[in-house]
Amino acid sequence: MKARFAAMAAILVAAVVFAAMAGQDWASPQRLLRAMSGATDMESRLLLLWRLPRVAAAALVGALLGLGGAIFQGVFRNPLAEPYLLGASGGAAIGATIALLVPLGLPGGPSLAALSFAGAWGATWLVLAVSGLHGRPDTAGLLLAGVAVAAMLGALRSFLMLALSDDTVNLQVVLSWTLGGIQTPDLTGLLLLTALVAAGLALALWLAHGLDLLGLGDEQAFAFGLDPARFARRAVLIGAAIVAAAVAFGGLVAFVGLIAPHIARWWIGPRHRALMPASALIGAALVAICDGIARAILPPAEIPLGLVTALIGGPFFLLLLARRLKS
Amino acid sequence: MMRLECRELGARAGGTVLLDGVNLTFEAPALVGILGPNGAGKSTLLRCLAGYRRPDRGELLWGGRPLSSWTAAERGSVCGYCPQQFAPAWDYSVAEIVALGRDRNSVGARAVDETLREHGVEELSDRRWSQLSGGERARTMLAATLVTRPSLVLADEPGAALDMRHRLALLERLKRYAASALAVVVMHDIDLALRFCDRLVLLDGGRVVADEPASGLLHAPAFEAAFGLRLQAEQRRVDRDWVIGLG
Numbered sequence: 001m002k003a004r005f006a007a008m009a010a011i012l013v014a015a016v017v018f019a020a021m022a023g024q025d026w027a028s029p030q031r032l033l034r035a036m037s038g039a040t041d042m043e044s045r046l047l048l049l050w051r052l053p054r055v056a057a058a059a060l061v062g063a064l065l066g067l068g069g070a071i072f073q074g075v076f077r078n079p080l081a082e083p084y085l086l087g088a089s090g091g092a093a094i095g096a097t098i099a100l101l102v103p104l105g106l107p108g109g110p111s112l113a114a115l116s117f118a119g120a121w122g123a124t125w126l127v128l129a130v131s132g133l134h135g136r137p138d139t140a141g142l143l144l145a146g147v148a149v150a151a152m153l154g155a156l157r158s159f160l161m162l163a164l165s166d167d168t169v170n171l172q173v174v175l176s177w178t179l180g181g182i183q184t185p186d187l188t189g190l191l192l193l194t195a196l197v198a199a200g201l202a203l204a205l206w207l208a209h210g211l212d213l214l215g216l217g218d219e220q221a222f223a224f225g226l227d228p229a230r231f232a233r234r235a236v237l238i239g240a241a242i243v244a245a246a247v248a249f250g251g252l253v254a255f256v257g258l259i260a261p262h263i264a265r266w267w268i269g270p271r272h273r274a275l276m277p278a279s280a281l282i283g284a285a286l287v288a289i290c291d292g293i294a295r296a297i298l299p300p301a302e303i304p305l306g307l308v309t310a311l312i313g314g315p316f317f318l319l320l321l322a323r324r325l326k327s
Numbered sequence: 328m329m330r331l332e333c334r335e336l337g338a339r340a341g342g343t344v345l346l347d348g349v350n351l352t353f354e355a356p357a358l359v360g361i362l363g364p365n366g367a368g369k370s371t372l373l374r375c376l377a378g379y380r381r382p383d384r385g386e387l388l389w390g391g392r393p394l395s396s397w398t399a400a401e402r403g404s405v406c407g408y409c410p411q412q413f414a415p416a417w418d419y420s421v422a423e424i425v426a427l428g429r430d431r432n433s434v435g436a437r438a439v440d441e442t443l444r445e446h447g448v449e450e451l452s453d454r455r456w457s458q459l460s461g462g463e464r465a466r467t468m469l470a471a472t473l474v475t476r477p478s479l480v481l482a483d484e485p486g487a488a489l490d491m492r493h494r495l496a497l498l499e500r501l502k503r504y505a506a507s508a509l510a511v512v513v514m515h516d517i518d519l520a521l522r523f524c525d526r527l528v529l530l531d532g533g534r535v536v537a538d539e540p541a542s543g544l545l546h547a548p549a550f551e552a553a554f555g556l557r558l559q560a561e562q563r564r565v566d567r568d569w570v571i572g573l574g
Contacts, residue, residue, distance in 0.1 A: 077416035212427055215417045219410040222379050223472070225403020225431035270417035 004268055008281040012059070015285035019055040020047075022292030024299040027051070054184040058291035058305075059284040060193045061182060061250035062260070064242055066283020067197075067204045069257025070264070070275055071239035072124075074211035075232055079265070080139055080320060082258040083120070083243040087149030089254075090157070091123025092116040092240075092247035097157050097174050101164040116248050121240035123149055128236070139324060177251035180306025182291050185249070193249055200242045201280055207235050208272035215270065253306050255313020256283050256290075262320070328355040329405070329478040329509040330390055331376060337384030338371050338533075345371040346382065347533040355478065355509035358502055360520040360541075363530035364554055369513045370411055370483050372530065376511065377408040377481045389479070404432035407477035409468055411484050411513075415456055421467050422452045428471030436475040446470035446500075461488030469497065473504060480510040487515070498523045521545070521560070521569040529553055545569075 021027050027035075027047060035044035035052075065083075072081045072088070083089045095115030130145040161174055185193060210231045213221040218228040246253070264278035290308040297303060336349040346368045353359055361369050374380035375387065378394045387394040389405075419427070422439060429436045443449040448466050451459065459467065465488050472480065480501070486494040494516070501510055502523045514520045520527055520541070527544045529537040536549035544550055545560045559572040 209430065215419070216415050216424070216427065217413060219374075219379055220413050220415075222399065223377070223403065223406075223408035223410060224428055225400045227399040230399075265417070269423075270419055271423060 001268065001274065008278060012281050012285040015288040016055055016059060019058060019288040019292035020052060022296040023051060050184055053190055054182060055288060056190060057185045057193060057249060058182045059288040060197050061246050062256060062284040062287025063197045063280040064200055064246035065253060065256040065287065066260035066279035067200050067276060068239055068242040068246055070261040070279040071204060071207060071235055071242065072257065073261050074214060074272060075235045075239060076142060077215055078139055078142055079262060080324065081142060082255065084252065084254040084257060085143060086127050086146035087123040087153055088120045088240060088243045089247050089252050090150045090153035091119035092244040093177060093252055094153050094157050095119030096177065096248060097160050100174055101160060112248060116244035117241055120244045121237065123153060124236050124240050179304030180251040180253040181304050182250050196245045201276065203238045204276040205273065207238060208276055211235065211272040251306065254310045255317060256286050256309055259313055259316055260286060330354050331479065331509060332388040333385060335385040336375060336382050338375060338380065338382050344533050349535055351528065351535065353509055353511060356505055356507055357509055357525045358505035358523060359511045360524035360527045361511065361513045361530060362517065362520055362527055367530040368533040369530055373481050373483050373513055377406065378402055405477055406479045406481065407472035409472045409482040409485050413468055418455045418457050420453050420455055421448055424467055425471045425474055429474045432475040442470050442474040462490060462493050465489050478508050480508060483513045484515060485512065518569050518571045
């Protein structure tokens with residue numbers, strides 16, 4: 001197990017190095033080292049102040065997406081459950097849109113966080129209520145409910161943007177969110193994001209044993225001393241908070257929450273205590289790489305991160321879906 | 328010692344009456360068999376006894392305390408409930424499933440590998456659930472149920488997927504276990520029930536129609552009525568085992 005985690009950490013380091021090199025101007029490892037050792041030339045300063053924080057933010061958002069995905073799959077007991085596909089990310093985006101475009105007279109940061117969280121939580125419960133939390137909803141029902149909720153929320157978000165489009169200042173931000181994109185954070189933002197990942201990991205680990213039991217099915221989980229309904233409520237709350245944090249910093253990024261726990265499960269098995277940190281590591285590596293590609297593939301333009309993850313993750317999802325429907 | 332009581336237990340689903348005024352008291356040590364035709368309410372009764380299903384009517388006591396006042400963790404620590412169906416969402420290994428069962432009360436529990444050996448599944452320890460046969464699965468679940476040495480065992484047709492030899496072995500294990508605990512088991516094999524159980528409860532249409540020491544049940548008129556069959560039972564002289572004939 002230790003060797004596997006070491007391998008994952010090595011992959012993350014390689015991904016971060018790749019992401020730091022990638023961009024409109026590719027930077028060699030030597031140039032990166034020079035920038036990090038305190039050189040004051042223009043290029044070093046640009047790398048240090050713009051590219052490296054961006055790479056760090058991408059990896060941290062990826063870790064949140066991996067954790068959120070692992071919790072969602074655990075609660076729904078379905079390896080195809082994903083915050084983006086199930087509308088939770090869309091719910092968070094609605095909350096963020098409202099916070100940004102509607103003059104609520106509330107302080108910006110806290111109201112954005114609270115509304116994103118409320119949106120993610122509400123959307124998840126809507127999907128749960130439709131597909132049925134108990135007795136394990138079937139894959140098709142779950143995904144259809146999620147797709148419907150996500151489509152509804154997407155339309156609502158577009159409407160809000162059109163209706164409030166006089167406020168052109170914020171519209172650009174909301175638009176880039178829709179397609180997923182990591183903003184380069186300042187130091188405070190980076191520290192906050194790091195703290196959120198640490199808290200998210202701690203909460204996810206706290207859920208690990210209950211998610212293991214829930215995976216046995218409601219009745220068997222009950223037999224082993226868990227109150228399944230109560231636990232699921234708690235897990236959805238934490239999952240929604242993590243998704244909201246990921247959306248607030250990275251927008252709507254599809255499929256990472258699906259792929260990361262999947263690879264983690266292949267690698268280290270289904271027990272959630274190991275699955276959580278593994279999903280976070282793999283999610284971090286994935287988003288760091290995808291964000292690097294997004295910055296480097298069409299210079300001088302930057303394509304939205306969500307396009308990259310959807311183009312890579314979509315086929316992965318379809319493959320898994322085909323295999324599951326066949327069996 | 329565990330004591331289980333239910334008074335005027337009633338349960339319904341939609342318009343269908345599943346249980347109708349069930350009064351039963353079980354005391355350890357005993358191996359109690361619950362018999363009855365399909366749809367008699369056996370599984371519903373067991374789910375109510377385990378606390379998984381809240382009865383619509385009546386009262387349930389575990390050790391003299393209303394079951395509703397037991398927390399999920401408290402229940403798990405004294406009870407081993409083995410539901411009829413088990414389909415995990417993830418492909419756990421045998422050792423992982425037994426370890427998850429053990430975590431509900433690790434204080435008095437046996438070690439996982441010791442339990443695996445005891446239940447004859449130690450060579451399957453690292454095998455994944457999807458690679459197990461029906462019999463291996465049943466043995467794994469019994470191991471996970473008994474690993475904490477619960478004073479109350481509730482099992483819903485634990486031998487349904489087993490061949491004759493393993494079914495016999497399973498009941499022998501339960502019988503031994505019930506020498507110092509209370510085990511209530513839903514069964515279909517009348518001959519095995521007669522051979523192993525101390526007491527048999529016969530359900531029909533959600534009601535208790537007979538509640539007798541094992542050998543007494545065969546002579547209860549309700550027995551043939553419940554199954555809609557004529558049964559002939561004979562006790563062999565060699566080992567006093569029952570031979571059941573359908574007449």
